[in-house]
Amino acid sequence: MIVTASNLHKTYGSTVAVDDLSFQVVPGQVTGFLGPNGSGKSTSLRLMLGLDHGGGQTLWDGKPLPLHPHAPLVVGAHLDAKFFHPNRTARAHLRMMAAASRTSATRVDEVISLMGLESVAKKRPKGFSLGMGQRLGLATAILAEPQVLLLDEPANGLDPQSIHWLRDYLKYYASQGRTVLVSSHLLSEMEIMADHVVVIAKGRLLADESISDFVNRSTTNDVLVRSPQIRALVTALAGEIPGVQPRPEPPDGLSVSGLSTDQIGDIAFRHGVPLHELTKRTASLEQAFLEMTQAAQEYEMGRAG
Amino acid sequence: MELLTFEWRRARSIRTTWITSGFVVLGALFFAFLGTAAAVDENGQSLALPTTDLIKASLVDNPIVMVLIASLGAMAFGHEYRYGTIRLTLTAFPRRTTVFFAKLVMTLLIALAVAAVATAITYAFLLATGANEPGGLTWPRLVFQLVVFAVTFAVLAFSLTVITRNHPLGIIGPLLLFLFELTIGGLLAERLEWLPKALPLTAMQTWFGGDAGVRPIAVWAAWMVGLLAIGFVLLRRRDA
Numbered sequence: 001m002i003v004t005a006s007n008l009h010k011t012y013g014s015t016v017a018v019d020d021l022s023f024q025v026v027p028g029q030v031t032g033f034l035g036p037n038g039s040g041k042s043t044s045l046r047l048m049l050g051l052d053h054g055g056g057q058t059l060w061d062g063k064p065l066p067l068h069p070h071a072p073l074v075v076g077a078h079l080d081a082k083f084f085h086p087n088r089t090a091r092a093h094l095r096m097m098a099a100a101s102r103t104s105a106t107r108v109d110e111v112i113s114l115m116g117l118e119s120v121a122k123k124r125p126k127g128f129s130l131g132m133g134q135r136l137g138l139a140t141a142i143l144a145e146p147q148v149l150l151l152d153e154p155a156n157g158l159d160p161q162s163i164h165w166l167r168d169y170l171k172y173y174a175s176q177g178r179t180v181l182v183s184s185h186l187l188s189e190m191e192i193m194a195d196h197v198v199v200i201a202k203g204r205l206l207a208d209e210s211i212s213d214f215v216n217r218s219t220t221n222d223v224l225v226r227s228p229q230i231r232a233l234v235t236a237l238a239g240e241i242p243g244v245q246p247r248p249e250p251p252d253g254l255s256v257s258g259l260s261t262d263q264i265g266d267i268a269f270r271h272g273v274p275l276h277e278l279t280k281r282t283a284s285l286e287q288a289f290l291e292m293t294q295a296a297q298e299y300e301m302g303r304a305g
Numbered sequence: 306m307e308l309l310t311f312e313w314r315r316a317r318s319i320r321t322t323w324i325t326s327g328f329v330v331l332g333a334l335f336f337a338f339l340g341t342a343a344a345v346d347e348n349g350q351s352l353a354l355p356t357t358d359l360i361k362a363s364l365v366d367n368p369i370v371m372v373l374i375a376s377l378g379a380m381a382f383g384h385e386y387r388y389g390t391i392r393l394t395l396t397a398f399p400r401r402t403t404v405f406f407a408k409l410v411m412t413l414l415i416a417l418a419v420a421a422v423a424t425a426i427t428y429a430f431l432l433a434t435g436a437n438e439p440g441g442l443t444w445p446r447l448v449f450q451l452v453v454f455a456v457t458f459a460v461l462a463f464s465l466t467v468i469t470r471n472h473p474l475g476i477i478g479p480l481l482l483f484l485f486e487l488t489i490g491g492l493l494a495e496r497l498e499w500l501p502k503a504l505p506l507t508a509m510q511t512w513f514g515g516d517a518g519v520r521p522i523a524v525w526a527a528w529m530v531g532l533l534a535i536g537f538v539l540l541r542r543r544d545a
Contacts, residue, residue, distance in 0.1 A: 050399050051392050051545040066399040070307075077396045083389040085319055092318035099311040100397035140393065 001061045001074065001147040001179050002026055008047045009055030010040070010203075017043045018054065019203040025148075025181045030174045032194030032211070033183035036293050040203035041183040042079070045152050049077055060148065072101035076141035077150040081133035081157065086126030090117055090136050093125070094143060101144035108143070115139040116162075130157030138166070148179040155186050167193045191285035201293045211285060218283035218291050223261050226253045226277035227268070236271035237264070253277070308398055312411035316380065325376050326419045332369035333423040334430055336362060341434045355440025356431045357447045363427050364420065365454045365513075368483065374455055375479040377416050378462030381408040382540075383472030395545045405537050409463060416459035420451050450513050453525075457509055460529050467536030482506060505529070 008021040018040040025031045035041045046052040050065055057064060060074050068074045084093050094108045112121045115135045120128065125136060134157050141149055149170070155163050163186075170193060174180045181198075184190050190197070190211075197214050199207040207214050215221075227233050230252055237244050237256065241263075246254040256264055261278050268275050283291075316322050340359045364370050385391035398404050442450075458479050466475030486506045493500055501507045502520070505528035511521040 046392075046544070049392075049396050051395055053542065053544055071399050072397045075396065077393075079392055080389060083393055085384055085388050085390060087320060088318050092314075096311060096314040096318055097393065097397065099314050100307055102307060 003048070003148055003179055003181070004059045004062075005044070005048055005056065006058070007056035008044055008058070010043050010047055010052060011054075017203050018047060021056070021200060021203060021205055023198045023205060023208045025179050025198075026196075027147075027177050027179040028174060029195035030170050030180045030182060030193055032190040032197045033181055033200075034185075034187070034190065034197055034289060035183075035200040037185070039201050039293075041200065042152055043203075044200070045077070045079065045150055045181075045183065049075070049150065070101060072097075072103075072144040073146055075148040075150055076144060076146035077152075078134075078137040078141040078154055079150075079152045081130055081137050084125050084133075084136060084140075087124050089122050089124055090128075090139075091121040093136065094139060097140050097143055103144050111139045111143055114142075131159060131162060134158055135162070142173075146178075149173060149181070151180075151182045153184055154182060155184055155189055163189060187284075187286040187289055197285075199289065199292060206292050214292075215283050215285055215288045218288035220281075220283040220287045220291060222255045222257045222281050223259060223264055224249065224253055224255060224277060224279045224281055225264055225268075225275060227273055227275050228252065229273050230254060232271065233268060233273045233275075236267050236273060240267050240270075255281075308403060308407040309411060311394075311397070312381075312407050315384075316411060316415060319380075319384070321384075322377070322380065322415070325373050325380075326415075326422070329370055329373045329377075329419050330423045330426050332367060332373060333360075333363040333427045336364075336367045336369075337427045337430055341431070341436055354431070354436035355438045355442075356428060356436050357442040357444060358440035359431055359436060360424055360427050361440075361442055361447055361450060364423060365450050368480070370423070371454075371458055371483060372476065372480050374416050374420070374458040375462035376476045377419060378412050378459035378479075379466045379472055379475030381412045381463055382466045382470070383475050386466070386470040387472045391545050401541050402537075405467075405540050409460075409533070412459050412463050413456060416455040417452065420455040424451060453509060453512070457505065457525070457529070460533060461505070464532035464536040467540055468532070 003025040005024070006022050008018050010018040021040070021044055033041055033045070043052060047054050047056065048058040060068060065071055065074060088096070091108065091112065094111065095105065098105070098108050112118055115138060117132075117135055117139060120132060125133065128136065134154060138151070138154055141151065155166055158166060167189065170180050170182065174195075182190075182194065194211055196210050197207060198205070199214070225233065230248075233254065234246055237246055237259075241259065244256065244258060246256045249255050261280050265275065265278055337359055340362055341354060344354050382391070385394060394404060395401065461479040461482065462475045465478040466472060469475065469478075482504075483506055486501065486504045489501060489504070502511070503524060505525055508521040508524035508528070511517045512525060
């Protein structure tokens with residue numbers, strides 16, 4: 001199911017939380033929803049679900065959510081690890097949510113087992129840890145096996161094993177032809193989990209592309225070259241490619257942006273410069289993200305100034 | 306239908322619903338007990354007591370039952386807003402109109418069922434204590450008054466909770482209104498004759514008294530519908 005968010009807009013007083021945000025989430029892949037704190041990720045998710053009122057609309061397979069006869073089969077959302085009554089047992093909470101989608105009690109037990117909640121199924125969630133609350137929230141979201149999963153920071157408070165499990169599960173879920181949108185600030189996790197990213201800052205769209213395209217756009221992608229004749233190499237590079245600006249990386253290295261390893265190797269060979277290392281360095285998602293959000297912030301500050 | 310099942314599971318899966326319902330019965334029994342214990346002649350002999358009047362005094366005129374019924378009414382939205390589960394509910398059921406009316410129906414059904422059970426148990430208690438005289442109040446009128454009473458306090462609490470999104474205020478609001486009307490009746494009745502007549506609980510009592518025409522019914526209905534309408538509009542317009 002394709003989810004199309006168009007011109008989402010939300011203001012709180014004079015503060016613009018989401019500013020004309022449009023993007024599409026497609027099935028078959030995990031889409032990461034990234035942005036700094038306060039960038040409007042959670043507000044955008046609430047707007048998409050119709051929980052908050054604002055501008056724009058979200059279509060779920062071409063229709064607004066209220067026009068689908070059974071919304072729980074369309075979307076399962078997990079927005080907060082504390083959205084349950086503290087005195088309703090975990091199982092009763094899931095049984096209650098199951099009534100919304102006519103999900104069977106067998107499926108409830110299945111989800112309890114899948115999420116590792118067996119030992120606390122009959123306990124009241126008021127004493128649950130953040131991680132246990134996350135599991136219950138995730139169990140609620142996947143209960144009816146919806147076509148779309150919308151998860152807001154689902155890995156918060158989870159232990160490493162659970163994060164690993166979550167990553168595998170979401171990838172599996174998406175591989176079944178379903179749509180998964182996950183907001184998170186754990187960029188290292190996102191890098192492994194997501195295939196596509198939607199990046200926002202100050203409520204505006206910064207990027208909507210595959211992770212590899214997003215990372216490749218970063219200026220921190222470079223080539224590390226080590227040589228015993230570093231001065232000769234700098235001269236050779238400057239001579240053949242005007243404008244190239246290698247940066248020294250002590251003790252005997254250079255960081256070269258904008259050239260491939262093949263190009264640098266060929267130039268060094270032609271000029272008889274021996275190389276001890278020639279490594280392509282790709283920016284991490286974190287580097288690319290920081291670079292992009294920082295640039296957006298500077299642009300905003302510049303506009304304000 | 307899923308929404309009503311959902312609402313029923315929501316209500317029955319927390320102990321507060323059952324505890325509050327239990328206390329409605331106990332509160333009614335307590336007042337019935339006081340009524341029977343106090344009814345003695347000058348020789349200390351028990352008087353024959355009218356059951357319907359005693360049931361009315363134990364339920365309809367009992368401020369404890371009033372607060373407890375209000376508490377049942379406030380739960381529908383009170384818990385949802387207090388614990389954030391309203392977002393789960395409105396994600397599963399994005400049509401807010403349907404959610405509002407399903408919650409209202411379930412709240413009224415629960416309030417009426419609890420009032421019915423409390424009435425039956427109080428009646429059984431009164432029969433056991435020998436109070437089987439016919440009262441001034443006929444059974445149909447008693448049932449009618451019980452229904453109006455339960456609906457009134459359930460709707461007041463339900464509406465106030467949606468309007469304020471505050472669970473305690475939804476419970477305490479009807480009680481404050483009751484106390485306000487009680488005092489305003491005495492203090493301002495001479496100066497502002499119209500004021501008590503324009504208040505919902507006074508209108509309800511006047512309605513119960515009979516012979517007052519349709520005015521008290523209209524005042525009562527206007528309050529109930531008005532509060533529900535405000536709550537409905539706010540639920541639809543506000544962020545969850």
